[in-house]
Amino acid sequence: MNATIPGALRAAAPVFADAAAAFIAANGFDKPTLVISRDRVAAQYDTLQAGLGQAHIHYAVKANPAPEIIRTLVKKGSGFDAASRQEIELCLGQGAKASSISFGNTIKRASDIAFAHSAGVTLFAADSEAELDKIAKHAPGARVYVRLIVENALADWPLSRKFGCSASSLPALLDHAVAVGLQPYGLSFHVGSQTREAAFWNPVLDQIAPLWHAARAAGHDLQLLNIGGGFPAFYGQTIQAPRAYAAAVMGAIRARFGDVPQIMAEPGRGMVAEAGHIVAEVMLVSRKSEDDLHRWVYLDVGRFSGLAETEGEAIRYQFITRHDGGETGPCVLAGPSCDSADILYEKRPVQLPLALRDGDRIVIRNCGAYTSSYSSIGFNGFPPLDVVVL
Ligand SMILES: Cc1ncc(COP(=O)(O)O)c(C=O)c1O
Structure with a gap:
């Protein structure tokens, strides 16, 4: 981060107030930067945990692996859902106990399983016979939970198809x-990320509950129901308050599963998204022709430097500029790289102030999840997203 404040990059007072927004307003930045507040993450942990009741949180590290955030969550008593050896090492390095870490990726390197086993991790995910064989060989005797495919079109960022086994293959697994x-x-499942309403969980729970009961009836003494993530963040569309949302999900689980010895929730987005904002710069405002109805607005942050979730225009971020309140017009929004896939929003253009100019600062709200962790190291020479943890 650059401590000097170039005049053109100074933000007007943001229309929302929190620690990250205040820091952005008070400082200058010479590259796109995610500013994220640990206190906000800690508060969100408390809120989600209050709603989740008996369910224990295993934060999905992939959403934001900043070491300071992991450490904050270790202190809160969180467990961790790790996707790789590197994430396990990160958590251990920040003081997490191996017993609080689950290796939740269903696609694991054999050597990473062996590492996790030697480090004391005892809980592993699988969705295939071959993965179970790998775990049996490299982490003999481990506890495993089987991930199920869910059919669900209700999440803004669905996670179906790639992960999970079909219901019919569960007994054999x-x-x-x-x-x-x-x-x-x-058993585990994921309703899909950014599932905006708790009621959207119901069809998924209806699919999983009979499988849970059948597996137990078949003699498997299942202890753990891992309900994954899906807890939403505010991107402009209404969402339920996190505590009420989590409590509603737990009520729906109780109604279908009865007494479950151990429930684990793995919020990623819902834990960190609202704790951080990206500060970026407008690089160019142009039109393709004189009568073009849309302006093209190019930012210094794009698909390859943190905004990967604009793929399919699935996640629609909110933008704040010093011209807000003035007249607006439709814009195609794009990133800075020489890659034509680096377009953020085109099918549904974004309304931005007509006064917007190159050099203006633009703040992208609620970007604490799946941004820094998606940022490329230097595609086209553009710097990766800088991160400031408050
Ligand atoms: C196994 C697992 N758990 C939890 C999460 C976090 O999901 P979310 O960010 O929707 O909370 C993910 C996201 O990909 C995941 O793959």
């Missing part, structure tokens, strides 16, 4: 786990 000396410990 649980039996196979036993056969190779593992402990079938539970």
